[in-house]
Amino acid sequence: xxxxxxxxxxxxxxxxxxxxxxxxxxxxxxxxxxxxxxxxxxxxxxxxxxxxxxxxxxxxxxxxxxxxxxxxxxxxxxxxxxxxxxxxxxxxxxxxxxxxxxxxxxxxxxxxxxxxxxxxxxxxxxxxxxxxxxxxxxxxxxxxxxxxxxxxxxxxxxxxxxxxxxxxxxxxxxxxxxxxxxxxxxxxxxxxxxxxxxxxxxxxxxxxxxxxxxxxxxxxxxxxxxxxxxxxxxxxxxxxxxxxxxxxxxxxxxxxxxxxxxxxxxxxxxxxxxxxxxxxxxxxxxxxxxxxxxxxxxxxxxxxxxxxxxxxxxxxxxxxxxxxxxxxxxxxxxxxxxxxxxxxxxxxxxxxxxxxxxxxxxxxxxxxxxxxxxxxxxxxxxxxxxxxxxxxxxxxxxxxxxxxxxxxxxxxxxxxxxxxxxxxxxxxxxxxxxxxxxxxxxxxxxxxxxxxxxxxxxxxxxxxxxxxxxxxxxxxxxxxxxxxxxxxxxxxxxxxxxxxxxxxxxxxxxxxxxxxxxxxxxxxxxxxxxxxxxxxxxxxxxxxxxxxxxxxxxxxxxxxxxxxxxxxxxxxxxxxxxxxxxxxxxxxxxxxxxxxxxxxxxxxxxxxxxxxxxxxxxxxxxxxxxxxxxxxxxxxxxxxxxxxxxxxxxxxxxxxxxxx
Amino acid sequence: xxxxxxxxxxxxxxxxxxxxxxxxxxxxxxxxxxxxxxxxxxxxxxxxxxxxxxxxxxxxxxxxxxxxxxxxxxxxxxxxxxxxxxxxxxxxxxxxxxxx
Numbered sequence: 001x002x003x004x005x006x007x008x009x010x011x012x013x014x015x016x017x018x019x020x021x022x023x024x025x026x027x028x029x030x031x032x033x034x035x036x037x038x039x040x041x042x043x044x045x046x047x048x049x050x051x052x053x054x055x056x057x058x059x060x061x062x063x064x065x066x067x068x069x070x071x072x073x074x075x076x077x078x079x080x081x082x083x084x085x086x087x088x089x090x091x092x093x094x095x096x097x098x099x100x101x102x103x104x105x106x107x108x109x110x111x112x113x114x115x116x117x118x119x120x121x122x123x124x125x126x127x128x129x130x131x132x133x134x135x136x137x138x139x140x141x142x143x144x145x146x147x148x149x150x151x152x153x154x155x156x157x158x159x160x161x162x163x164x165x166x167x168x169x170x171x172x173x174x175x176x177x178x179x180x181x182x183x184x185x186x187x188x189x190x191x192x193x194x195x196x197x198x199x200x201x202x203x204x205x206x207x208x209x210x211x212x213x214x215x216x217x218x219x220x221x222x223x224x225x226x227x228x229x230x231x232x233x234x235x236x237x238x239x240x241x242x243x244x245x246x247x248x249x250x251x252x253x254x255x256x257x258x259x260x261x262x263x264x265x266x267x268x269x270x271x272x273x274x275x276x277x278x279x280x281x282x283x284x285x286x287x288x289x290x291x292x293x294x295x296x297x298x299x300x301x302x303x304x305x306x307x308x309x310x311x312x313x314x315x316x317x318x319x320x321x322x323x324x325x326x327x328x329x330x331x332x333x334x335x336x337x338x339x340x341x342x343x344x345x346x347x348x349x350x351x352x353x354x355x356x357x358x359x360x361x362x363x364x365x366x367x368x369x370x371x372x373x374x375x376x377x378x379x380x381x382x383x384x385x386x387x388x389x390x391x392x393x394x395x396x397x398x399x400x401x402x403x404x405x406x407x408x409x410x411x412x413x414x415x416x417x418x419x420x421x422x423x424x425x426x427x428x429x430x431x432x433x434x435x436x437x438x439x440x441x442x443x444x445x446x447x448x449x450x451x452x453x454x455x456x457x458x459x460x461x462x463x464x465x466x467x468x469x470x471x472x473x474x475x476x477x478x479x480x481x482x483x484x485x486x487x488x489x490x491x492x493x494x495x496x497x498x499x500x501x502x503x504x505x506x507x508x509x510x511x512x513x514x515x516x517x518x519x520x521x522x523x524x525x526x527x528x529x530x531x532x533x534x535x536x537x538x539x540x541x542x543x544x545x546x547x548x549x550x551x552x553x554x555x556x557x558x559x560x561x562x563x564x565x566x567x568x569x570x571x572x573x574x575x576x577x578x579x580x581x582x583x584x585x586x587x588x589x590x591x592x593x594x595x596x597x598x599x600x601x602x603x604x605x606x607x608x609x610x611x612x613x614x615x616x617x618x619x620x621x622x623x624x625x626x627x628x629x630x631x632x633x634x635x636x637x638x639x640x641x642x643x644x645x646x647x648x649x650x651x652x653x654x655x656x657x658x659x660x
Numbered sequence: 661x662x663x664x665x666x667x668x669x670x671x672x673x674x675x676x677x678x679x680x681x682x683x684x685x686x687x688x689x690x691x692x693x694x695x696x697x698x699x700x701x702x703x704x705x706x707x708x709x710x711x712x713x714x715x716x717x718x719x720x721x722x723x724x725x726x727x728x729x730x731x732x733x734x735x736x737x738x739x740x741x742x743x744x745x746x747x748x749x750x751x752x753x754x755x756x757x758x759x760x
Contacts, residue, residue, distance in 0.1 A: 635753065635756065636752050636755075637682075637683055637684075637752065637753075640682055640683055641683055644679055644682075644683065
């Protein structure tokens with residue numbers, strides 16, 4: 001069946017919202033602005049739901065071509081949209097969570113200046129994100145990819161009068177550029193060797209080059225794509241921008257820097273799965289980067305005191321999990337975690353925003369505490385999110401994290417090392433999340449009774465957020481609880497047309513013949529389910545251990561953490577200062593760059609060569625004209641005298657020549 | 661018959677008078693008349709040569725010079741009037757806007 005679903009409308013609708021609010025919003029009332037923004041983010045969601053209901057009757061992948069964009073020789077790129085189970089999942093997550101966060105933002109941003117600007121940017125982000133998700137070739141995807149970077153930059157620097165916010169926006173943009181550089185080169189390689197950027201054609205080309213010695217090429221493309229993904233999805237070593245991005249308004253952190261944009265890297269790697277499957281070396285690098293990032297960010301998260309920074313490092317760490325999943329070839333598990341993560345991390349950020357709102361702009365957890373009874377709705381929703389991310393059954397995070405850990409162990413690309421680090425990270429995740437939970441909601445309130453009034457509204461101490469903010473929280477909390485009940489098996493089956501049509505099957509059967517674990521769980525044996533239960537038990541145990549440790553340290557004996565910190569000495573200092581990564585980057589990359597451009601390029605080349613040449617020739621011209629200009633006296637008779645004298649000379653010369 | 665050299669000497673004297681007047685006078689009208697004097701000095705040498713060589717082209721050329729001189733006189737006088745109206749002077753040394 002080739003029915004026309006008008007997929008192009010999905011990204012274009014939010015763009016219309018942007019255009020209306022961005023161009024005219026300044027004159028609109030807040031009600032008007034929020035109505036428009038909500039309308040144009042609800043419409044794509046409604047369309048996505050409708051498409052989901054039609055999906056069973058479609059032939060996947062469903063491709064709709066709108067127009068030819070670029071045609072050069074054999075190369076062609078279209079404005080074409082691609083719908084398959086993978087993009088449908090992304091579509092539902094982006095529009096659904098995006099719509100909820102739009103609702104929340106109405107409440108959160110109500111008192112802020114630049115209300116219309118905020119919603120114009122937010123809709124713009126939706127436009128680019130949906131373009132990214134629905135694109136049917138890498139080039140159109142790249143448009144979305146760059147566009148979400150732009151929207152992210154604009155929204156991080158939303159309070160651009162604040163220096164730190166402006167700097168954070170710039171940092172995010174520049175670090176992402178480094179990743180995009182890799183992505184672009186990967187695209188160039190594809191054009192050169194495959195002659196196309198269409199997902200379908202690239203997949204076919206990759207499949208046919210794979211066995212016949214093209215593995216180096218595929219490895220190179222895979223690694224370059226990974227560089228791009230690491231920039232967008234905040235993986236080592238390009239993760240540094242994400243914690244700083246918390247300078248943006250909290251709904252932005254929830255939407256862009258937790259639920260949707262940062263998962264674009266995972267989506268892109270999954271979309272390119274054929275390339276990675278034919279380049280085991282690149283796949284291994286993905287897994288290693290993911291593992292290290294998960295562990296590294298989790299350890300930093302343990303020591304942060306800013307509530308949003310904890311969540312930011314947690315996001316980096318969870319994205320690491322998704323990369324582990326992709327790196328062991330379990331793309332569907334990665335996408336499953338992407339979806340549940342969008343629910344619970346979106347929820348956690350929104351709840352954190354509600355907490356910050358409640359205490360009047362304070363973000364330091366050391367000045368919170370005892371908020372459980374004061375903001376019960378926020379407390380209960382955040383509790384759901386915390387238990388979900390920590391991986392307690394039967395909440396969403398448990399299912400997806402468990403699927404990833406099992407695949408990390410059992411997949412032919414997997415290894416027990418990934419699994420061990422994954423479980424240890426799960427323990428750390430549980431610990432820092434419950435640390436946040438205890439510090440914020442339990443014990444005594446440690447802030448000032450009349451908190452600093454950053455929002456400019458009349459604060460009667462700590463207070464619950466308005467309904468418009470609580471409703472999205474409750475919906476996301478329900479999703480965080482129930483979102484995992486789909487089960488990774490069923491999810492895997494749903495995504496199977498995307499990931500299993502390639503020769504993974506044959507790969508897996510070869511591996512099974514060699515007596516190792518199969519890649520995918522269809523032929524699940526009794527022994528394996530036993531092992532799976534054991535591993536599941538261990539990871540739940542790790543989560544429980546984290547909870548108990550946090551309870552012990554931050555609830556029962558609040559003085560203990562400081563003693564431990566003191567006894568760890570310099571190691572604690574290193575972790576507290578985020579392993580000095582920013583400082584290292586500053587000395588290794590940024591300072592030489594600034595020095596080099598200042599001394600060599602600016603002073604050396606520009607001032608001493610280019611400017612000196614131009615200035616010198618200008619000086620020379622001025623000196624010459626200064627000498628000559630006195631002839632131009634402006635006195636008519638002196639001119640006439642020169643003419644007469646000249647004529648006399650000519651006559652004398654002619655006469656003299658004539659008489660010779 | 662008067663030898664042609666007489667005419668040429670007179671012509672040279674007239675031309676020299678014109679040049680001298682052009683160079684030393686400050687009044688624009690005087691300068692203008694000096695130019696006419698130079699033109700007529702040249703005209704004299706033209707007709708003298710034409711008479712000597714019995715060639716008409718010299719005579720014809722003089723008519724052209726006179727026509728051009730008449731046109732030039734009309735334009736020049738107009739300019740002089742315009743200058744006088746704006747600058748209220750006929751002294752060329754004071755008409756020096758382009759001077760540094």
